[in-house]
Structures are given as structure tokens and as C-alpha cells.
Amino acid sequence: MILMTNFFTMLKTVRGGTGGYDIFVSGPVVKRNREYSMPTRVNEVSSAFNDGPIYLHPDGKTMYFASEGFNSMGGYDIFMSKKKQGIWSAPINMGYPINTPYDDYFFAMTANGKYAYIASNRAGGKGGFDIYKVTFWGPEKKPALATQDYLLASIAKPIQDPELAGEVKVAASINLTVFKGITIDNLTRKPVEAMIDITDNATGKVIETFTTNSATGKFLISLNAGGNYGIAVRADGYLFHSENFDIPSGADYNMVNKTIELKNIKCGSKIALRNVFLIPVNRQSDLNLILNWTVW
Amino acid sequence: MRGSVNTTKDDISNNLSYNGTKMLYSVLNENGNYDIYEAFLKGADWTGSVNFSTNINLNQTTFCIV
Numbered sequence: 001m002i003l004m005t006n007f008f009t010m011l012k013t014v015r016g017g018t019g020g021y022d023i024f025v026s027g028p029v030v031k032r033n034r035e036y037s038m039p040t041r042v043n044e045v046s047s048a049f050n051d052g053p054i055y056l057h058p059d060g061k062t063m064y065f066a067s068e069g070f071n072s073m074g075g076y077d078i079f080m081s082k083k084k085q086g087i088w089s090a091p092i093n094m095g096y097p098i099n100t101p102y103d104d105y106f107f108a109m110t111a112n113g114k115y116a117y118i119a120s121n122r123a124g125g126k127g128g129f130d131i132y133k134v135t136f137w138g139p140e141k142k143p144a145l146a147t148q149d150y151l152l153a154s155i156a157k158p159i160q161d162p163e164l165a166g167e168v169k170v171a172a173s174i175n176l177t178v179f180k181g182i183t184i185d186n187l188t189r190k191p192v193e194a195m196i197d198i199t200d201n202a203t204g205k206v207i208e209t210f211t212t213n214s215a216t217g218k219f220l221i222s223l224n225a226g227g228n229y230g231i232a233v234r235a236d237g238y239l240f241h242s243e244n245f246d247i248p249s250g251a252d253y254n255m256v257n258k259t260i261e262l263k264n265i266k267c268g269s270k271i272a273l274r275n276v277f278l279i280p281v282n283r284q285s286d287l288n289l290i291l292n293w294t295v296w
Numbered sequence: 297m298r299g300s301v302n303t304t305k306d307d308i309s310n311n312l313s314y315n316g317t318k319m320l321y322s323v324l325n326e327n328g329n330y331d332i333y334e335a336f337l338k339g340a341d342w343t344g345s346v347n348f349s350t351n352i353n354l355n356q357t358t359f360c361i362v
Contacts, residue, residue: 055310106308110316117297117319119308127304131321133297178314255315 020050023065044088045081055107058222059176063088064116066105074101078118098134111176111222111255177247177254180220183212183233186261191217194235194262201228201244225249231260238262299342301335 023046024039045051047069055064061083066076070091077099079091093099098118106119116134183194191212196219198208212219223229226249233241241262248254301307301321308330309321317337322330335342 053310058314106310108310108312108319110312111314112316115316117309117312119306119310121306126302128306128324129308130302131297131307131309 020048020068021052022046023051023054042088045079045091050076053106055109057109057113058111058178060222064094064107064109065091066107067091073099075103076105078104078107103129111178177223177225177256178220179223179247179256179258180218181256181258181260182219183217183235183260183262185238186263191215192235192238192262193217194233194238194260196234197232198223199230199232201230223247225254233260233262235262237265239265297342298340299335299337300345301333301342306330 023042025042026037026039045063045065045067047067049067049069049072051065051067051069053066056062057064063081063083064078065081066078068076070077070079071093073093073096078094080094081088081091083089098104098116100120100122102120102122104118104120104122107116108118109116114136116136118132118134119129120132121129179198183192183196184190185192193214194212194217196208196210196212197206198221199205200207207223208221210219210221225247228244228246230242230244239262241260245256245258247256301319303323306324307321309319311320312318319335319337319342321333321335323333325331332348333345334348335345338344
């Protein structure tokens with residue numbers, strides 16, 4: 001099973017190495033194209049038994065994977081690992097009731113981290129593997145009532161339905177925004193393959209560089225909320241497009257949808273540069289770079 | 297899980313849209329292979345399971361790859 005995120009990271013289970021299937025990672029040799037490097041085993045999450053399948057959260061830093069090894073309580077269990085400074089942490093068993101002595105795997109989570117789905121062949125299902133919904137309640141809450149009130153309430157009105165409510169507010173904030181969009185020709189409305197640079201305007205650093213889908217013009221990345229970003233779009237035969245945008249903070253999860261209309265290059269075409277920062281140009285190479293983006 | 301997704305056969309999934317309203321999942325068919333289905337979350341129930349066309353569900357095991 002392979003999982004790819006934004007064409008930037010590939011995680012894969014391959015037989016061999018420490019025993020059974022192991023988890024391998026690969027990244028593009030050059031970010032702008034899709035040529036991937038030779039996969040290397042992620043030793044931190046590879047046990048002496050079968051490891052995988054894998055699920056990489058949209059934040060790109062949290063991996064959920066199934067394994068028969070580590071401290072599994074039986075069969076496959078689901079584990080979590082977080083990447084810090086390029087290194088995956090030691091796996092954490094997700095514990096009961098997500099894991100049981102049966103096989104529990106194929107984890108998938110919503111971007112806001114409130115819900116997840118797993119496949120399990122535990123007792124009580126419809127047969128074979130069934131899909132179960134997991135609701136994360138967040139940090140433990142203090143009871144709103146005193147113990148005596150609880151006792152009285154439980155006697156007066158015993159709980160009949162243990163089913164969880166449909167909407168659950170999780171206290172922990174993830175501050176993740178999914179930024180999705182499409183690059184199209186402004187006249188024909190057809191999709192255009194384009195190269196995009198995303199810059200964090202607070203630091204001035206380019207944080208993402210990628211190419212939109214050649215067939216659909218679509219792209220999708222995840223960004224931290226509460227920032228101001230610049231987007232620069234380039235495509236052969238089209239005017240350079242740039243603008244700034246804010247990702248509001250405060251929400252657990254946002255989705256920003258944007259359509260970028262690219263203008264065909266024609267003599268006399270005009271362009272508005274919306275996120276140009278004036279800096280001293282000391283070198284001829286810098287000047288050439290600016291001139292290359294300018295259509296006279 | 298509520299809805300019409302789970303069957304008496306193997307049902308597995310690890311493909312979910314970011315907002316959690318669309319799911320791709322695999323179901324064991326009568327030939328012993330897995331077919332890919334698509335389901336949609338309506339309220340609290342997963343409904344509208346659709347088997348992908350034979351262009352995707354070949355006569356062999358097919359799992360979702362993202």
C-alpha cells in the first residue's frame with residue numbers, strides 16, 4: 001500500500017529488511033518534478049514483524065500505521081508516530097478501544113482530527129473486516145456536576161443509549177488549513193499545468209514548490225493557519241501571476257479554495273504584481289532574474 | 297459504523313476526504329478479490345455506496361492508492 005502526499009513524500013511497505021513488510025520513505029529528487037529517490041527504510045517504525053499499511057495525516061508530520069510488532073496487544077494494532085526535526089518518534093500504541101487482540105488496521109482521519117475510521121475483524125461486527133468510526137473527545141473534561149448529583153441522575157434516568165453524539169468539540173487546536181485550487185486559462189477556462197511557489201511572508205522563505213496536475217490543473221497543500229502567504233504561479237505561454245493571501249487562525253480546520261486564472265501572453269498585455277517586495281539589487285544575476293519575469 | 301457500508305464480507309478503507317464526507321473503501325467480492333467503492337456521509341450515516349466501473353475494478357484485487 002502506498003500513500004503519497006502532495007507528491008512530496010511517499011511511504012511504502014516492502015517485504016524485507018528487519019522482517020516481514022517494512023515501511024519505506026522516498027522523496028522527489030527535485031521538488032519540481034516527480035522523479036523519486038530510492039526508498040529507504042524508516043527504522044523507527046519498522047519492527048521484526050509486518051508493518052503497514054500507513055496513513056499520513058494532512059499535516060505531513062503525523063503517521064498512523066498498523067503493525068504486528070512493537071507492543072501490539074494481538075494481531076495488527078494501530079500505532080502513531082510524529083516527525084520532529086526529520087526523525088520519526090518511537091511508535092505509540094493507540095490503545096483500546098481502537099486496538100484489540102484482533103486485527104485492527106487501515107486507519108484514516110479527518111483533517112480536523114476529530115474522527116477516524118479503522119478496519120477491524122473484532123467480535124461483534126457483520127462478518128470479516130468491518131469499518132469502525134472513531135471519535136476523539138480531546139483532553140479529559142472535568143465533570144460539571146458533583147458526584148452526588150451524578151448518582152441521583154443515574155438512578156432517576158439511567159443512560160439507555162451509549163452512542164456518541166454526532167458533533168464533538170475537541171479542545172486541542174490543530175490549526176491546519178487545506179489550500180486547494182486550480183490553474184486555468186482565463187479565456188478558454190481550460191486547465192493549465194503551472195509551477196507554484198508558496199512563500200511565508202513572515203520569513204520570506206519559499207515553503208512549498210510544486211507543479212499543478214497536468215490534466216486537471218488542480219493542486220492541494222496544507223498550510224499552518226494564522227499566516228500571510230505569497231503565491232507565485234508560472235506557466236509557459238502565460239503571464240506571471242502573484243498575490244498575497246491570509247490564512248485565518250482560530251479554527252481547528254479550514255479549507256481555502258482558489259481558482260487562479262492565467263492570462264495568455266500577448267503583446268501589450270498588462271500584469272498586476274500583488275506581492276512584490278522592493279529590495280536593493282546589487283548583482284547583475286538578480287537584475288536578470290527580475291527582467292526574466294517582466295513582459296515588456 | 298452507521299450506514300450501508302459494512303457487509304458480511306471484508307470491508308476496509310484508509311482513504312477519506314479531508315472534511316470526512318467522502319470515503320473510498322474496498323470490499324471482498326465473490327471471486328475473492330477486492331473491489332473499490334465510494335461512499336458519502338449524509339448526516340451521521342454513510343450512504344450511496346457506488347462500485348467503481350470495471351475500468352478500475354479489474355478481475356483482481358484492487359485497493360485504493362492515494
